[in-house]
Amino acid sequence: MEQHRSHIYGVMAEFDTPDQLVHAVEKARAAGYRRMDAYTPFPVEGLAQAMGLKRNMVPFITLLGGFAGGLGGFGFQYWVNVISFPMNIGGRPLNSWPAFIPVTFELTVLGASLCAVFGMLALNRLPQPHHPVFNVKRFVHATSDRFYLCIEARDPKFHIMETVRFLQGLDPHHVSEVMDD
Amino acid sequence: MSTTRPPIDSPAIRRLTTVLGPGHTFGSVTDKISSIVLTRPTSFGWFVGFAMAFGFTALMTIAIGWLFIKGVGIWGIDIPVGWGFAIVNFVWWIGIGHAGTLISAILFLLNQKWRTSINRFAEAMTLFAVACAGIFPLIHTGRPWMAFYMFPYPSTMGLWPQFRSPLIWDVFAVSTYGTVSLLFWFVGLIPDLATLRDHATTKAKQIIYGMLAMGWRGSVRHWHRYQSAYLLLAGLATPLVLSVHTIVSFDFAIAIVPGWHTTIFPPYFVAGAIYSGFAMVLSIAIPLRKAYGLEDFITLRHLDNMAKVMLATGLIVAYGYFFEFFMSVYSGNKFDVFLVNQRLHGPYSHFYYALILCNILLPQSLWSYKLRHNVPFLFFMSIIVNTGMWLERFVIVVISLTRDFTPSAWGRYQPTFWDWATFTGTIGFFIMLLFLFVRVLPAISIAEMRELVAETSEES
Numbered sequence: 118m119e120q121h122r123s124h125i126y127g128v129m130a131e132f133d134t135p136d137q138l139v140h141a142v143e144k145a146r147a148a149g150y151r152r153m154d155a156y157t158p159f160p161v162e163g164l165a166q167a168m169g170l171k172r173n174m175v176p177f178i179t180l181l182g183g184f185a186g187g188l189g190g191f192g193f194q195y196w197v198n199v200i201s202f203p204m205n206i207g208g209r210p211l212n213s214w215p216a217f218i219p220v221t222f223e224l225t226v227l228g229a230s231l232c233a234v235f236g237m238l239a240l241n242r243l244p245q246p247h248h249p250v251f252n253v254k255r256f257v258h259a260t261s262d263r264f265y266l267c268i269e270a271r272d273p274k275f276h277i278m279e280t281v282r283f284l285q286g287l288d289p290h291h292v293s294e295v296m297d298d
Numbered sequence: 299m300s301t302t303r304p305p306i307d308s309p310a311i312r313r314l315t316t317v318l319g320p321g322h323t324f325g326s327v328t329d330k331i332s333s334i335v336l337t338r339p340t341s342f343g344w345f346v347g348f349a350m351a352f353g354f355t356a357l358m359t360i361a362i363g364w365l366f367i368k369g370v371g372i373w374g375i376d377i378p379v380g381w382g383f384a385i386v387n388f389v390w391w392i393g394i395g396h397a398g399t400l401i402s403a404i405l406f407l408l409n410q411k412w413r414t415s416i417n418r419f420a421e422a423m424t425l426f427a428v429a430c431a432g433i434f435p436l437i438h439t440g441r442p443w444m445a446f447y448m449f450p451y452p453s454t455m456g457l458w459p460q461f462r463s464p465l466i467w468d469v470f471a472v473s474t475y476g477t478v479s480l481l482f483w484f485v486g487l488i489p490d491l492a493t494l495r496d497h498a499t500t501k502a503k504q505i506i507y508g509m510l511a512m513g514w515r516g517s518v519r520h521w522h523r524y525q526s527a528y529l530l531l532a533g534l535a536t537p538l539v540l541s542v543h544t545i546v547s548f549d550f551a552i553a554i555v556p557g558w559h560t561t562i563f564p565p566y567f568v569a570g571a572i573y574s575g576f577a578m579v580l581s582i583a584i585p586l587r588k589a590y591g592l593e594d595f596i597t598l599r600h601l602d603n604m605a606k607v608m609l610a611t612g613l614i615v616a617y618g619y620f621f622e623f624f625m626s627v628y629s630g631n632k633f634d635v636f637l638v639n640q641r642l643h644g645p646y647s648h649f650y651y652a653l654i655l656c657n658i659l660l661p662q663s664l665w666s667y668k669l670r671h672n673v674p675f676l677f678f679m680s681i682i683v684n685t686g687m688w689l690e691r692f693v694i695v696v697i698s699l700t701r702d703f704t705p706s707a708w709g710r711y712q713p714t715f716w717d718w719a720t721f722t723g724t725i726g727f728f729i730m731l732l733f734l735f736v737r738v739l740p741a742i743s744i745a746e747m748r749e750l751v752a753e754t755s756e757e758s
Contacts, residue, residue: 135752155518158324159489159748165522175526179534197450197458206462219467219545223474226538230478230531234485237527241520244512251515257496259516260489262324262748 126249126297127153127269128280130289131258135161138264141287142167145268148283152272156250156265158258178236179229186228191221252296267295317412318750319594327595327747331740332490332497334590340737343589348733354726361719362437370440372716379699379711384438386691387721389546390574391431391728392472393567393687395479396539397575398424402482403535406528412603414750415595418743419586419735420579421483426731427578428476430724435468437720464548471545478538482531485524488514489745543571550694556633557641557698560625566618573611573657574687576604580680582732584673586741595742602670608683609664615690616658633703640701641693645710650693656686 132138135157142155142164155164194217198204203211238244250256250267259265268280277294284292365372375382398420405413436442448469450458459466491511498504514520547567550558580601587596626634641650660682663669670676696711735741 156516157518157521158328158493158516159745159752160521160525161518161752164518168518170519170522173523173526175523176530179527179530193450194461198461202456202458206460209462213462216462219464219541219548220461220470222541223467223470223538226534226541227474227477230481230534233527233530233534234481237485237523238512240523241517243514243520246513248513248515256515260493260496260514261328 124297125270125277126252126295127267127272127275128277128284129250129253129256129265129267129293129295130284130287131255131291131293132264132266132287133290135164135264137288138266139163139167141266141284141289144287145266145283149274150268150272150280152269152275154267154269156256156259156267158260158262158264161264174240175233175237178240179233182232182236183225183229185232187221187225189228190224191217194220249295249297252298253293255291255293263290270297317414317597317599318747318754319597322594322747322751324748324751327751328493328497328744331595331742331744331747332493334736335494335738335740336497336499336503338590341589344733344737348730351726351730351733354723355730357719358723358727361716361723362433364716365437365720366442370438372714374711374713374717376709376711378702378707378709379696381438381695381699382711383713383717383721384434385549386688386695387724388431388434388438389567389691389695390688391427391434391724392475392546393543393571393574394578394684395424395427395431395475395575396543396568396571397579398422398427399475399479399482399535399539400572400575401579402486403532403539406532407536411750411753412600414746415592415742416579416583416600416604417746418483418486419582419732419741421479421486422732422735422739422741423575423578423582424479425476425483426728426735427575428472428479429731430728432472432476433724434720464545464552467545468549471542475538475542478531478535482535485528485531486743486746487739488512488524489516490740490743492516493744494740540568543567555698555702556631556637557622557626557694560622562618562621562625566615566622569611569614569618570687570690573608573615574684576608576611577680577683577687580604580608580676581684584677584680586736590736590741592742595747598671598673601673601676605664605670605676605679608679609661612657612661612664612683619654619658637698637701640697644697644701646693646697646700649689650697653686653689653693656682656689 130141132141138155138157139161142153145153146167146169153168155161155168157164191214195212195214198213198217199211205211209216250259250265255263256265266284268275268284270277274280281292281294373382373384375384398417401413401420402417402424406417436445439445448459448466459469488511491507492514494507495504495511498507544564544567547563551560551563553559583596583601583604587593623638626638629635641647661679663675664679700711701708
């Protein structure tokens with residue numbers, strides 16, 4: 118079995134409809150599989166719950182980005198006008214904070230947006246040029262009209278024959294082995 | 299109201315006006331949209347259109363090149379009208395962009411399904427409109443190679459930008475808007491780029507789309523974070539889009555020039571921006587669905603809804619005009635009263651009347667159900683509204699500046715050939731970018747259309 122594990126990334130079942138996939142994921146979890154991933158051409162409702170995914174870090178990172186942008190933006194304007202180069206403009210106070218709000222707001226949005234996008238990409242480990250699932254020829258349909266469940270070899274319950282048999286019992290369109298390289 | 303028409307929410311009407319034509323599957327929407335980019339041969343009409351747009355883009359580069367050599371004296375601007383076409387066009391273009399963000403962000407938060415097939419090219423329109431808008435203040439500075447003065451950088455003089463000035467707020471608002479629009483657009487594109495990678499017909503396409511898709515594989519964990527990020531971006535873009543035209547209106551409202559110094563400007567600028575933006579989305583959607591046979595995806599329901607949004611925002615704009623007029627007269631301020639008089643009877647009054655005709659009177663035809671479903675008429679109306687909104691900016695900028703406080707300082711404004719060349723050039727540039735966009739990227743979000751297929755099949 119050891120020798121298989123070094124070559125095989127996992128076993129992948131292909132389904133025709135999103136509902137079949139959600140049921141398959143529920144059954145796989147009930148059967149005790151944990152190290153698995155589902156691949157779909159669009160976000161399927163209920164799939165994340167079936168996989169047991171709860172909250173993710175993206176909102177928190179976005180919040181941090183917003184804080185950094187907002188505080189940094191206001192702080193910078195304060196520093197410029199009060200500390201670095203104080204100038205009397207029409208007798209207004211040096212810290213004329215209402216006039217600093219538009220730029221503060223824009224930088225809050227900018228910081229939060231940049232963190233939302235790049236945080237999401239970083240947590241997803243993207244860009245990632247290659248992944249073993251791409252070794253499966255049929256996987257091109259994952260970005261079109263098919264739905265995939267891949268049970269990975271690193272799952273403690275994984276056993277090549279049994280896992281294939283288990284997946285075949287879920288009425289898939291096709292089951293294939295995913296080679297690691 | 300005719301009695302023969304069934305109630306709006308009846309199944310009969312819904313079938314007539316669905317957001318997606320019948321009989322589509324995950325595969326069929328994927329094939330139909332991706333084939334436009336991947337397998338469909340480039341038509342002769344595309345080349346003709348592209349060549350014309352490219353010609354105007356060349357005119358724009360010549361006009362800007364000549365400007366760099368000779369300076370802003372080649373334009374019609376002078377004292378007292380120092381703002382002229384550059385600012386008129388800047389405000390017009392940036393306003394057009396607003397509908398794209400409205401469709402992609404606000405309608406997303408409001409869970410409006412009909413946005414799905416129009417959001418992608420509306421966002422592209424936003425980006426291209428912001429690019430066109432950005433050109434104008436830059437070349438209007440006179441010494442564009444010094445444009446970096448607008449950004450805070452540690453200079454040897456120790457000077458910083460004046461953060462109390464709306465013009466600096468503008469720099470931050472427009473550059474943030476451009477950046478966030480680009481992010482939003484790109485995030486939406488990632489799954490579709492993966493689709494194009496997997497359907498690519500040549501090695502080169504596979505490599506290019508593959509690099510842009512960054513290895514997207516549609517993992518449920520990825521989608522989970524992706525949806526969070528997309529929702530957050532929509533939530534962030536919503537106040538942002540409202541802030542951008544607000545800040546643009548501050549450029550005027552914070553000045554003391556009669557006709558500019560009013561508190562109604564921010565909301566009425568935002569409404570006007572959405573008004574002109576939806577008109578531009580219609581001007582693009584109508585030829586696009588015709589040329590690529592996308593009538594199943596961009597249905598009459600979409601056109602009808604956009605016409606309704608146009609009508610509603612047009613009424614807000616009309617309300618703005620009325621109160622601008624009323625407050626000027628009611629205030630009793632003699633400069634404001636004089637300005638109203640100038641708009642109605644001054645040397646540029648025909649622009650004002652044309653504006654009322656294009657923005658208020660003619661769009662009332664959209665109350666008619668029949669006319670909202672008449673596609674050529676809608677296209678005509680969208681051009682009218684775009685013209686009207688351009689006239690509005692012209693009226694605001696030019697009439698106020700030519701006749702302000704002291705008669706000895708009055709003047710006239712006459713745009714020159716180079717003003718027109720730059721303006722029409724940016725229109726050509728905008729159209730050229732759209733032509734390239736529909737050729738190399740999916741003009742409709744494929745992943746979201748699949749979601750729509752899943753949702754509509756559940757319903758039926």
